[in-house]
Amino acid sequence: MAESSDKFLTRPPLVDSFGRVHSNLRISVTDRCNIRCFYCMPESNVQFLPRTELLTFEELTRFVSVVASCGVNKLRLTGGEPLVRSNLSELVGQLAKIDGIQDIALTTNGLLLADYAQPLFDAGLHRLNVSLDGLSEATFQKISRRSGLDKVLAGIDKAIEMGFQKIRLNAVSIAGITEPEIIPLARFARAKKLELRFIEFMPLDADKSWASDQVLSGEKIKAMIESEIGSLVPAERLDKSQPSMDFDFADGNGRIGFINPISQPFCSDCNRIRITAEGKFRNCLFSTSEWDLRKILREGGTDADIEAAVRDSIGQKKATHGIDSDAFVRPEKAMFQIGG
Ligand code: SAM
Ligand code: SF4
Numbered sequence: 001m002a003e004s005s006d007k008f009l010t011r012p013p014l015v016d017s018f019g020r021v022h023s024n025l026r027i028s029v030t031d032r033c034n035i036r037c038f039y040c041m042p043e044s045n046v047q048f049l050p051r052t053e054l055l056t057f058e059e060l061t062r063f064v065s066v067v068a069s070c071g072v073n074k075l076r077l078t079g080g081e082p083l084v085r086s087n088l089s090e091l092v093g094q095l096a097k098i099d100g101i102q103d104i105a106l107t108t109n110g111l112l113l114a115d116y117a118q119p120l121f122d123a124g125l126h127r128l129n130v131s132l133d134g135l136s137e138a139t140f141q142k143i144s145r146r147s148g149l150d151k152v153l154a155g156i157d158k159a160i161e162m163g164f165q166k167i168r169l170n171a172v173s174i175a176g177i178t179e180p181e182i183i184p185l186a187r188f189a190r191a192k193k194l195e196l197r198f199i200e201f202m203p204l205d206a207d208k209s210w211a212s213d214q215v216l217s218g219e220k221i222k223a224m225i226e227s228e229i230g231s232l233v234p235a236e237r238l239d240k241s242q243p244s245m246d247f248d249f250a251d252g253n254g255r256i257g258f259i260n261p262i263s264q265p266f267c268s269d270c271n272r273i274r275i276t277a278e279g280k281f282r283n284c285l286f287s288t289s290e291w292d293l294r295k296i297l298r299e300g301g302t303d304a305d306i307e308a309a310v311r312d313s314i315g316q317k318k319a320t321h322g323i324d325s326d327a328f329v330r331p332e333k334a335m336f337q338i339g340g
Contacts, residue, residue: 008100028339035144040335068100083112089119096124113155134181173216190254197257206334218258241271267320283317
């Protein structure tokens, strides 16, 4: 990883009108995926971006160099499924060399992880989030509308074997579907010594059929775990911009986190910005506006032009996503088109 120091902060930090400083960038590397989770993608006839519309690794690296000079130091690669983008480890290697970048992580569904864990690790990726909503193949198929839980579990084992610094499991919770998965997942994570985070279902499904009664709240899950496994005590909150409320098992064996964007929004501490696979810059997951960075990158724009577009977007970031308000408008794009 490139040397990390404030000396690389050659431009002013990315501060919005509420004083939030943005240092965390989520990069979507593709909108394609090898499964079709109902909370993210349509089941069939998905309209994917033509490959020529995706930012190239060179374009992405240039963009990241510009925002790194403004204080962005953490990156997360996502999608779609990032591991379906060819040669992803090359991109990791290029990003790891950028001055100021201290941390590169990846969110994956794990299906191809057993194949790519080694080159990614060697390229400088040391943190992974693997999505795992349950441990039964029936639930996997109900959610993803494809098969393959065994491959995900093999990918997790391979990543553990490789010695990744941190591997987290992410489980989306959906009322009426994932309740039976919660206790087995918590036991599995404890046994494997992996952190587990439950994420509330957000209105970003492509079918636009999200309803608030499908949200299984973090609070309910916590109560289930405490009654079946053991009590949870709040973990020290070292980074207040991280969205998860973490708890440790009182017996010292395991940590469970809750990302509760619906029941407990955490927008006031948000430090995240995003770029979609086709180079649209977003100041929020729920943003309804985007800034076209690809146009700037491909039409001879300068680094100052890139920075100006980023600052313009961040300047217009709203205080909160407002899902609980009557005025809430869903983004046109679904999760796979934005990058989770
Ligand atoms: N394909 C990769 C994966 O599934 O891990 C990365 C992209 S995916 C969009 C990133 C994360 O968003 C995953 O953990 C996924 O479960 C989660 N996610 C997708 N749609 C969601 C929704 N509507 N609400 C909450 N989380 C969602
Ligand atoms: Fe693919 Fe991830 Fe979306 Fe599931 S959540 S369809 S794995 S991009």
